[in-house]
Amino acid sequence: MRINISDLTLSYGKDTFLKSLSLKVKGPSVIKIYGSNGAGKTSLLRAIAGVFDGDIKKGSIEIEAQQTIKLLDNTPSLIDDLSVKENIQFFTKGALMAEKQQENLLVKVGMQEFQNDLVSTLSSGMKKRIEIAILIWVKPSIVCLDEPSNFLDDDGIQIVDYLIEQVFQNQGIVIYSSLGKDEEKIDCDFTVNLD
Amino acid sequence: MKKLILQYPFISVLIKELTIEKRRKQTLLVVIPISFAILLVFPLIIEGRSFVSREILGTYHIVLLITLCLLFSTRSSDNNFDINKANKLAGISQSDHFLGKIISEVTVLYPSLILFDCIAIALTNHPIQTTISNYIIFTFLFSVCVCSISIFVNFISDYDSKLLQILILVTVFIPLGLAMTTIWLGVSREITSIYMLMFFGVTLILVGFSWIINIKRF
DSSP, X not given: OEEEEEEEEEEETTEEEEEEEEEEEESSEEEEEEOXXXXXXXXXXXXXXXXXXXXXXXXXXXXXXXXXXXXXXXXXXXXXXXXXXXXXXHHTTTTTOSHHHHHHHHHHTTOGGGTTSBGGGSOHHHHXXXXXXXXXXXXXXXXXXXXXXXXXXXXXXXXXHHHHHHHHHTTOEEEEEESSTTSSOOOOSEEEEOO | OHHHHHHOTHHHHHXXXXXXXXXXXXXXXXXXXXXXXXXXXXXXXXXXXXXXXXXXXXXXXXXXXXXXXXXXXXXXXXXXXXXXHHHHHHXXXXXXXXXXXHHHXXXXXXXXXXXXXXXXXHHHTOOOSSOHHHHHHHHHHHHHHHHHHHHHHXXXXXXXXXXXXXXXXXXXXXXXXXXXXXXXXXXXXXXXXXXXXXXXXXXHHHHHHHHHHHHHHX
16 A cells, blocks of 8 residues: 655645645555645645545646545535435445444444434534444545544544554555644654645 | 445436435426426416417427426536545446436436426327327437536536526527427428437437546546
C-alpha cells in the first residue's frame, strides 16, 4: 500500500492553496494532517479519495492500483430519504442482505435501535456512526478521516479507533486531519503541518 | 438477488432511486396533478369551452407532453458532488450510476406518459392514429430521450440555475414532442417507419452523449 503525492497544488477557481505539497506514505501507517481553517486539509483528503471538486493545478497523487480508498468527512454521504437499513444495503451493494449481519454491524456502532429510521431524522453524530459502520464492513485499504471526532461522543470516538485499528491491521493507511497539533487524540506515525 | 447486485451494481442504484421516488412521491403528488390541471384548463383558455377542436389537437398534445416532461425533469435537485461522493463510498462507477438512474427515471415516466395519453384520448375523444405496438415503442423511445436529456442537464447545470435548465429542456422537448404528436395525429405507414428509425437514432445519440458526459464529468 503506497501513496505518493508530488508537488501538489490545489485550487478553487483563483484561490490556490496547499502549494507544492510532497508526501510519500507506505502502509501500514497512520498520518495526521493539521493546519488552521482554510489550510486545505479537507481538500487534500478529498483529492486523495478522488472526490475533490476543485482543480489540481499542479502535481499528482499516485496511489498503488487496486486499492479501495474511502473518505469520512463532515458532510455525510448518506441518502436522507432512505432508512438506516436501506442506506447500509445501498452502500454495501446489497452484500448485507442477511438481517443478522446487518444487526451485528449496527450493534457495533450502537445504532441498532434506529435501523428503520430515516437518515434525515438522525443527528450528525448518528449519521457519522452509520458511515463508520459502512467503512468497517467495506474494510478499505486507505481511509481518509476529516476531523474524525467531530460530532462524536466518547463511544463514537472509540468506534473511530476501532476502524483505524482494523485498517492498520490490514496493512492499510489512515490519514486524518485535525485543526491543531494536539486536537485529536489518535496515535499517529507522523504528522504533516499544512500552515 | 445479492449475487445479481454484486454482478450488476446498477441494480443497487435502481432500487435506491425507486425507493426515494416511492418515499418522496413527487411524481404522484406534484407532477401528475399539475399536468392534469393543465389538461383540463388548456381548452378553457384557448377555446373558452371544455372542448378541443381538431385544429388545436396538436398544440394540446405538445403542451401536455412538454408540461409533463418539464415538471418531471425538474422535480428534484441533484448535486453532482454529493452523487460522486456517495458513489465513491458505495463503490459504484459513474457508468453504473447512469444506467441505474436512467432505468429508474424511465420506469416512472413511461407509465405516466401512457396514463396521460389515455386521459387526453378520453377528454378529446380523439384516439391515437397509429397501432398500439408503434405507440408503445414511440412512447418508450420518447421517455428514454427525455430522461437522458434530464440527466445531462443535471450534470451541466447542477440544478443551480432553474431558468437555464428549463430553457435547455424546453428547446429539446419541443422537437421531440412534435415528432410524438405527429404520430398521435396519424401519418402513413411508410412515414411512421422513417420516424421510428429517426427516433431510434436520436435516442441512441442522446443516451450516448449523456453517458459520455456523465463519465467525463467525474
